[in-house]
Amino acid sequence: MKLFKILFSTFSMLLLGLTCVTVSAQSLTNNKRIADVYFQNKEYYAAAEYYKKALNLKPDSSGIIVPYASENKVKEESPKRADYEYCVYQLASSLRLYNDFKGAEEWYAVAKNFRDAKYILGSFYYGESLRSNQKFSEALVAFNEFLKKYPSKDDFSARAKLEIASCNFAIYEMRYPRLYKFSKLMNQINDKGSNYTPLLSNENFYFTSSRPVSVGNKTIVLDDEKSNTKVSHKETPFLNAIYEASGNPNEAATVVKRLGTVEKGREYAAPAFHPNGQLMFLTSWTNKGTRKIYLVNIGTGNGKTWSAPKELGPEVNVNGFNAMQPFVTKDGKYLIFSSDRPGGFGKYDLWYCSLRDDGTLGQAVNMGNTINTDEDEQAPYYNYVSKKLLYSSNGKVGMGGLDFYESEGNFTSWTEPRNLGYPFNSSKDDVYFTPLDDEDAEGYISSDRESVCCLEIFHVKKEYITIQGTLFNCKTKLPLEGALVTLSDSTQKMRMTTGADGKYRFKINSNREVKLSGEKENFFKKVLTYSYDDLAKMDTLMNTEFCLTPFKIGIPIVLKDVLYEFNSAELTETSRAIIDQLYLIMQDNETMEIELSAHTDNIGSAAYNLDLSDRRAKSCVDYLIAKGISAGRMRSKGYGLSMPVAPNQHKDGSDNPEGRQLNRRTEFKVTRK
Numbered sequence: 001m002k003l004f005k006i007l008f009s010t011f012s013m014l015l016l017g018l019t020c021v022t023v024s025a026q027s028l029t030n031n032k033r034i035a036d037v038y039f040q041n042k043e044y045y046a047a048a049e050y051y052k053k054a055l056n057l058k059p060d061s062s063g064i065i066v067p068y069a070s071e072n073k074v075k076e077e078s079p080k081r082a083d084y085e086y087c088v089y090q091l092a093s094s095l096r097l098y099n100d101f102k103g104a105e106e107w108y109a110v111a112k113n114f115r116d117a118k119y120i121l122g123s124f125y126y127g128e129s130l131r132s133n134q135k136f137s138e139a140l141v142a143f144n145e146f147l148k149k150y151p152s153k154d155d156f157s158a159r160a161k162l163e164i165a166s167c168n169f170a171i172y173e174m175r176y177p178r179l180y181k182f183s184k185l186m187n188q189i190n191d192k193g194s195n196y197t198p199l200l201s202n203e204n205f206y207f208t209s210s211r212p213v214s215v216g217n218k219t220i221v222l223d224d225e226k227s228n229t230k231v232s233h234k235e236t237p238f239l240n241a242i243y244e245a246s247g248n249p250n251e252a253a254t255v256v257k258r259l260g261t262v263e264k265g266r267e268y269a270a271p272a273f274h275p276n277g278q279l280m281f282l283t284s285w286t287n288k289g290t291r292k293i294y295l296v297n298i299g300t301g302n303g304k305t306w307s308a309p310k311e312l313g314p315e316v317n318v319n320g321f322n323a324m325q326p327f328v329t330k331d332g333k334y335l336i337f338s339s340d341r342p343g344g345f346g347k348y349d350l351w352y353c354s355l356r357d358d359g360t361l362g363q364a365v366n367m368g369n370t371i372n373t374d375e376d377e378q379a380p381y382y383n384y385v386s387k388k389l390l391y392s393s394n395g396k397v398g399m400g401g402l403d404f405y406e407s408e409g410n411f412t413s414w415t416e417p418r419n420l421g422y423p424f425n426s427s428k429d430d431v432y433f434t435p436l437d438d439e440d441a442e443g444y445i446s447s448d449r450e451s452v453c454c455l456e457i458f459h460v461k462k463e464y465i466t467i468q469g470t471l472f473n474c475k476t477k478l479p480l481e482g483a484l485v486t487l488s489d490s491t492q493k494m495r496m497t498t499g500a501d502g503k504y505r506f507k508i509n510s511n512r513e514v515k516l517s518g519e520k521e522n523f524f525k526k527v528l529t530y531s532y533d534d535l536a537k538m539d540t541l542m543n544t545e546f547c548l549t550p551f552k553i554g555i556p557i558v559l560k561d562v563l564y565e566f567n568s569a570e571l572t573e574t575s576r577a578i579i580d581q582l583y584l585i586m587q588d589n590e591t592m593e594i595e596l597s598a599h600t601d602n603i604g605s606a607a608y609n610l611d612l613s614d615r616r617a618k619s620c621v622d623y624l625i626a627k628g629i630s631a632g633r634m635r636s637k638g639y640g641l642s643m644p645v646a647p648n649q650h651k652d653g654s655d656n657p658e659g660r661q662l663n664r665r666t667e668f669k670v671t672r673k
Contacts, residue, residue, distance in 0.1 A: 032087060039094060045453075048094035048103075054087045085114050089122060096125055099428075099453045105129035112142075123149065124156055127163060131400045134427045136167040136174070143167070165397045173399060173422035176532045179463040179511050180424050184456055185444075187254045189245055193238050194454040196446035197325075197379075198249075198434045201273040205245040206259075207457060208269040210238045213262050240267040242282065249444070250459055268309075270432075272326040272335075279359050281326035281335065284309060291322040293337060295359055315353055315361045318342070327380045328355065334411065335361060336380040346374035350391060352411060370414045371407060378402065379432045383440055389414065390440070392431040401429040404445070418491055429455065441509075465535055467542045468505040471498050471518045474547035479503075483520040483548065489513065511535045516544065517588070523548040527588040553670050556597070562620070562666040569615035571623060579623055582668060586629045593633045593672040596620050601660035602641045602648045614638025620666060635671075 035050035092107035108126035111119055127142030143160045150157055189195060193210035200206075239262065247254045260268065265286050272281040280298050285291040293316050294309035316337060317323050323339040336352045341364070344351075349372040354362035371377060373395025381390045387410055392402040396417065403425040405417035419425065426449035435443040442461045448454060467487060471480045479502025487494045489510040496504055508514065512532055519525040526548055535542070551557060559582060562575045571579065586592065598616035600609040617636035625631050641648075646659035 029083075032083065035087075035090065035094075039090060042097075044094045044098040048091055048098060048100075051087050051091035051094060055084070055091065082116075085111070085116060085119065089114070089119050092122070092125065096129060099448060099451075101129045101132035101428075102452070105133055105135075120150060121156065124160060127160070131163060131167060131170070132427050134170075134174075136170045136427075140164060140167045162395075162397065163400075166400055169397050169419070170399045170422070170427065173425075176512060177423055178421045179465070179509050181461045181463055182423060183250070183459045184450060185249055185254075185459060187249075187252050188256045189243075189249060189254060190456045191256075194240075195457050196455040197270045197432050198444035198446065198457050199271055199273075200434050200436065200444075202277065205249045206271050207243055207245070208240055208271075209243050209256075210240045210454075213239050213241065213258070240269045242268050242271050249457075270325045272328045274328050274355075274359065275330055275332045276357065281312075281328065282309065283324040283326065290320065291324040292317045293323045293326050312361065315363050316351075322348075325379050327382065329382050329384050331384045332357070333384070334382070336367075336382060337364075338376075338378045338380070339364075345369050345372040346376065346395060348376040348378055350377045350380050365411075367411075368414065370416065376402070381433045381435075383435070383438065385438050386440070388440070390433050392429075393417075399425040399430075400427040402431050404430055404433065424460065431455070462509045463540075464507050464509055465511060465538060465540055465542060466505065466507050467514070467516065467544065468503070469544040469546070471502045471504060472545065472547040473523075474549040477547075480518075480520065480523075480548060483518050483523070486515075486517045486519075488515050488517075516546075518546065518548055520548060522552060523550050524585050524592075525589045551670055553673060556667040556669045559666045559668065564616055564619075567612075569612065569619045571619055576623065579620055580627075583624055583627050583629065586624065586633065589673070591673065592670060594668045595635050595637055595671050596624075596668045597637045597639055597666070599639050599643055599645075599663055599665050599667070600641050601663045602644070603660070606640055606642070610638055610640035610642075612638070613640045616666065 031050050031054035035047045035054060038044070038047035038050060088107055089111045092104050092111050095101075095107065096104035105126065108122050108129055111122035112126045114122065123142060123146035127139045127146060130136075130139035130142055143164050147157060147160050150160070184190060189205075189207060189209075191209060191211045193212065195207060195209045195211075197208040198205065241262075242259045243256045244259055245254050245256045266284060267286070268282055268284050270283045273279070274281075278297060280296045282294055282296060283291050284294050293312050295312055296309050297307040311317060312323075316335070316339075318339075318341040321339060321341040323337055323341065325338045327336045328334070329336070333355060334352050335355045336350060338348045339351055340348050341351070344366055350367040351364045352367060353364050356362075366372065367377075371389070371391070373393060375393065375395030377391055377393045377395070379392045382388070383390075387408055389407045389409060390404060393405055394402045396403070396405065396419065398405075398419050399422055404420045406420060407414045407417040409415060424430070424445075426447055428448045430445060430447045430449070432446040433440075433443055435441075442459075445458050445460055446455045447458055448456065449458075450456065471483050471485060472478065473480045479498070479500065481498055481500045481502060483498045483502070485496055485498060485504040487506040487508065489508065489512055491510065494506050494508070496506075498504055512535075514530050514535070515527055516530070517525060517527040526546055528544065528546060530542070559578055562578050563572045564570060564575065582596075586594070596617055598613040598620070600613050602609070604612075614636070615638070617638050621631075621634050621636040624634060641663070644659075644663045645665070646662040647656050648660050648663060650656050
């Protein structure tokens with residue numbers, strides 16, 4: 001889990017250039033001890049570099065370190081196998097925790113084969129690294145192999161099963177991308193460090209960045225009590241702070257400025273504004289402390305400076321636990337935040353408080369186990385108009401890392417969250433959404449999809465397909481007025497009623513399978529299904545004209561040209577194709593019940609014809625049952641020669657072949673709609 005990066009971690013990319021090590025020896029042991037100090041203090045970039053030194057790694061002729069060559073060398077030359085395995089595993093872990101999954105994948109590929117039981121999780125992390133690198137099929141193999149050799153039924157076995165489901169989901173999503181357009185902001189907004197929590201408020205663009213700032217020349221000493229090793233280095237210049245961008249965030253000329261002054265040891269992130277324009281909530285913390293949410297009054301003084309941040313009370317901040325990522329609904333009624341406080345379902349849960357005009361709060365309420373999981377839920381956004389909650393979680397089936405999920409609700413009940421799929425989500429972390437409009441059709445997110453280590457800000461815009469056409473009466477060929485036309489996919493249903501011109505029009509963001517249906521009283525409902533490939537061919541516009549067939553309950557409809565073998569109830573191939581048309585009608589009209597009947601001419605006895613027609617009608621019903629239509633919706637009946645629709649003989653007694661042909665018919669009538 002990449003929690004430290006997303007929750008405003010201190011970055012150490014430039015750390016090595018500033019490092020002064022109190023121990024100068026370059027032996028494996030000393031380098032390993034120094035690496036351990038950095039690792040224990042979560043300085044993973046520096047730790048990785050010293051584990052490399054401990055392993056005496058040198059790049060090959062192309063400048064790339066090859067872990068497999070090192071493995072072979074140790075097998076041949078080094079008696080210190082235990083030290084080697086420890087450093088390899090720690091190097092892989094440092095790279096993973098620094099979010100360099102490409103490097104982590106290569107070293108876990110070595111570590112997963114170590115026999116020592118303390119490295120058994122190497123197989124799990126190898127799969128996690130493969131998944132983060134979008135190697136989903138290989139990750140499936142790795143997670144399954146991990147489960148085969150991992151005996152414990154604990155959090156890791158549960159996570160491996162979730163990862164397997166997520167890899168299968170991701171493979172499907174990558175095959176059928178959804179309709180979104182992404183572009184990374186190529187300006188000062190995405191500078192060094194991590195850039196995240198985009199926020200649009202009163203036409204101003206705010207965000208958090210851990211870009212380097214001037215913090216003086218202080219030396220910090222890190223230590224590891226177990227080994228009694230100390231390392232000193234210059235204070236990191238990477239501090240999280242809130243910035244404001246002037247101009248269009250998408251343009252190269254955008255200029256950013258830091259809000260507030262640099263405070264040594266204190267960091268700020270994730271601003272949220274009250275709609276009254278006077279109050280701002282934010283997250284703040286120090287290197288040793290927990291994260292807490294503060295309130296700032298930005299309407300005091302000359303209106304250009306912040307008041308001193310005031311820590312919120314126990315409604316939000318509980319001693320010893322973290323509260324972060326505040327969001328205020330646009331109607332000003334609720335404050336939503338993420339916290340690991342007691343009473344939740346997992347690590348970080350989403351909570352909310354009622355919010356009064358003066359900024360005071362009601363007691364925090366957990367958003368429930370429909371939203372929260374036993375992992376992390378973060379970065380809430382709620383549209384009070386559409387009543388949709390958008391947030392990030394790593395506790396559900398998804399693309400990997402933190403994914404965006406959407407749920408609809410009113411703070412008392414929520415629909416099952418749906419993953420927004422690829423490319424809205426990636427195999428890494430996707431978090432923090434802010435919209436450009438009330439329809440959430442365009443906005444900004446944070447993601448590390450294109451970065452080795454850090455979150456960056458992307459512009460995202462929904463794309464649409466327009467499905468339109470005209471609905472006709474199949475019998476009259478005229479436009480059908482007053483028909484209900486419905487367009488549905490896996491997430492929504494849209495409806496409209498046709499006017500005198502019979503026209504309909506829908507605009508959808510889905511390119512997955514969609515169903516278009518038309519229905520009207522005394523007409524058979526018609527359903528058309530379009531696959532992903534069908535929609536891909538249409539690009540942005542699809543014109544569809546279709547018609548509905550009228551009927552009346554109890555009035556027979558002839559299935560023309562349904563034929564049987566001579567003196568038999570067996571359907572011909574041509575007849576089956578015609579019965580298939582009735583099958584489609586039955587499938588589209590799910591509650592409709594019918595009587596299916598067969599009739600004969602008057603050749604042969606009445607008893608013979610009655611039996612033959614009964615067997616033929618039953619043959620048709622059996623065929624429909626075999627195709628999946630419920631037997632309870634149909635009954636078969638043979639009428640023999642008792643219900644002719646044309647004379648079998650002419651008035652002079654001669655044979656009438658045309659009349660006999662009309663009498664040898666198969667019909668159905670609707671008995672219940």
